[in-house]
Every structure is written in C-alpha cells, then in structure tokens.
Amino acid sequence: MMITRDYYETFFLDYLDGKLEENMIDEFLDFLKQNPDLKEELHLLENIHLPEQQVVFSGKKHLYKSVADEKAVLEIKSIALMEGDLREDERELFEVYLANHPNLQKEHELFAKTHLRADTDIKYPDKKKLYRKSGTAILLNWVVSVAAMVLIFYGIHSVLQNDNHNSLTPSIEKIASVKQESVPSKSKNESMTKLGDAEPREKLANKAKSELPGNHKLTRAAHNANPAIIAPALARDLTVLEEINPIRASIKVDPIENQLAEAHSVNMKPIRDPRKMMTLDEYLASRVKEVGDEGLLSANKIIRIGLNVASELSGNRIGYRLKNGKISSLEFESKLLAFSIPLEKK
C-alpha cells in the first residue's frame, strides 16, 4: 500500500511503535523527505508521552468474597434456577458450583421446597350464582313462566268452578234426605230421590211448596235437624213461608245464607244432568289427558297461551287459526287495523 498525504497516520503510528514493516521503511523515509511538514508532525508525535501515575483502588476489601457471600450467591442462583431464569450454561455452572460446595446443598434443597402447590380441594361454592343466561334464554324463560302462570291460573279457576258445581249436588241430596226423614211414604221417597238426582230447581220448589204448608211437623223437624241447610232452601219462596205455622214465622233466617241458597239455586239452572258432571278426580284426569295429547309445553300451546295473554293485556283481538292441531295463521284486529299472517309453508 502506498503512503500518501491522505493516508499516512497508520504508518506514522506503526513507525513510532516500531512495528513498521522493513520493506516499507525506505518508502516511509522517502515520503518524509518529500513532505517536510509531515516530518515535523512526526517529530511532535514522538515527544508526546503520558506520565506514569500510581493509582491504587481503595475498595478492594469489598470485593473479597466470604462464606456469607457464597450463601448469597446460592440464594440468588437457587431462586433463579427455581424460577427458570438461568440459561443452560448458567445452570450447568451452578450445578458444578453446588457439587464443589456440598455444605450448600441442604440450603439449595430448602429453596426447592418453597414451591407452593394450590389446594385443589378449595372450590368456589356459589358457582351457580355466577352463570348468566343469554337474551334469548331469558326471553324463553319469561315466556315459559308466563305460560306456566296462565296455565296454573286457568287450572285453578277450572277446578274451583268444577268444585262449585259439585258442591250443588250434596245440597240437593241433603234437602232430599231431610224430606225423606220427615215424609217416609214410598211415593215421596221416590219423588225426592228423583229430585236429588236430576230435577231442576223449579220442580223442586213446586214440590216443596205443595208439601210444606200441610206438614208443620216436617218443617219443625227439619229445622231441628239442620236449620242451616233447610232455612235457605225454604227461603226461596217467601210467600210459602207466610202461609205456614206461626212457629215457622218466628224463626230468624240469616239473610246471607238466603243469598247463598239463592246463588246455589241460580247455579243449579244449567245443570240439567248431574250424572254427566265430573268429580274432581275425573276432571283432573281429563285435564292430564288433554295435556298429554298435546304436551305440557309444546310450542303451539305456549304460543296460544302467549297470544291469549297478549290479547287480554292489549284489549285487541289477537287470534289464530288451527289446522290439524297446528297454528296455521295469526290474526290481529284492533279499532284501526286488522291483518292476518299465514304461518303455513307452501
């Protein structure tokens, strides 16, 4: 490589350090002759020398290591090993270090024991409270709840109505039995049994009217037997009461019972044939059968109940048409608007 004015510093430093190659010395001297200014620069560099100084590090004692320091190293390294913070080469070095210091082995083992393990027997007890339902599930639940409530209400209502009808039969039978007690003739027995079975209120009233005036003993006996039942029954026709024995007139009749008797007699009207009436057990069995035919929570049933409820709440007619037991179309009718939505697939 040629020495030039652009590239001479390296050769100067090598010359000063005595490291300039021999074959370059002649060329180097020629370069100095040709460039006297650089020769002067070289002489200046020759005279620059830093004086030697005696500097002593005073903190050496802090750098010395003791057994305690070995322990500290052990702690750091042991923990780092546990936590997986050591590189492979560091881990190997530490294992060698441990092998050379058996007195530290026990300490290292103690560190290994500090790893905690979760007690899996501890479970969160109220998990059910944390679960959430989606909007659809909530809506479905709501619909099912409403449907169930409507069904229960309807069931209770039906049972109560049926119970009310059933309660009429014993009343009639009681009246008949009282009459049987006081008028033991065969013909009357037969007629009263018929009455107890199926005769309407008007017939019963006419019979009572024809029998009561002529039989004071019967009336008195009947009152003695069960005034709570007989009095309301007799009170149905006040004109008859006026014509009987004064003893009858002196009896005070509770007006509420009169009303009840009247109410019972009104309810008796539509019951033409009590033999067709169902007992509570029969009614419940029939309801179960009805429910069983369609399913307690079938989609159609829920929809129908929901439509009925919506119709009741809105005051508008919301109806449906059934075809083969399935809802074929929905109908809406209000004062302003009426339309029908077919649901059947073509």
Add this chain to the structure above:
Amino acid sequence: MNSKEYNHSVDLYSDNVYRFILKNIRDEERARDIVQDSYEKLWRNVENVNSDKVKAYLFTTAYHTMIDVIRKERRQTPMDNYQIPEDTHDEQYSDLSEVLNEAVNRLPEIQRTVILLRDYEGYSYKEIGECTLLSEAQVKVYIYRARVFLKNYIGKMELVV
C-alpha cells in the same frame, strides 16, 4: 366475548380466583364476595374483554377489589403491627404443606400475592406485573424476598422439629 364464553370462564377460573383471594385474606365470606364482584364486573364489560385475556382480567380485578377491601378494613381497624414476628414458632406441624401455609400467611401482603400468582397460576413476571401494577424488576425482587423468607421459615421449623 359472549355469554357462553363467560359461563365457560366461570367453570375455568372461579375456583382459581377464589383460591387466590382466600389464601390472601383468609376470609371465606369476603373471598366469595370478591369473586362474585369480579365476575359482575366481567359481565358488565363482557363485550370489551377478549376471551384470551379473561383470566388476567379476572385476577387483576379480583386483586384490586381485594386491595380495596383490605384498605377499607385497615381504615376501620388500624393495624400498625401487621406482620407477626418471625421468631414465634409455637405451632406444631405435621407436614411441610402446613409449615408452608403458615409461612405464606406470615409473608407481607405484596410478597404473598406475587408468589401465589407465580406458583399457583404459573404467571410470568410480566403477567404478575400487569396484574399488580408492578414492574418486572419489582416482581422479581418480591418473589426473591418471599422465597428467602419461606426457606428460612422452613429451615427454622426443621431445626425445631
């Protein structure tokens, strides 16, 4: 995150969060409340929480709720001498886990939290830092101190036994 994923997170993490909180505060009723509260918060933010981050979200929320509860309690009943002195070892232990349990109970609160997250949940320093709002270096230091404390406690117990 949807409700199905939320419910799955209940199955996956409610026990872990409960265990973590219970170990920290040692009060079952409060731990239950904190877990419930954390899941309430998760449900309120269910749209914004990624299902991959749900565990971290739950632990972070539970941890901060727990800190709030502890601070509130301390305001009500000041505890100057919170930590039990180290050299009172009157208890009798049958095995290492009992000794460790006792030692963990004696750890300072923050050390206990980080070491539980580290050992129970296997969280990294970074994850613990994110959960507890500490730097990784701080987490390392607390774990280091906790390990040394536990090691010394076990050592002393072995000497006593």
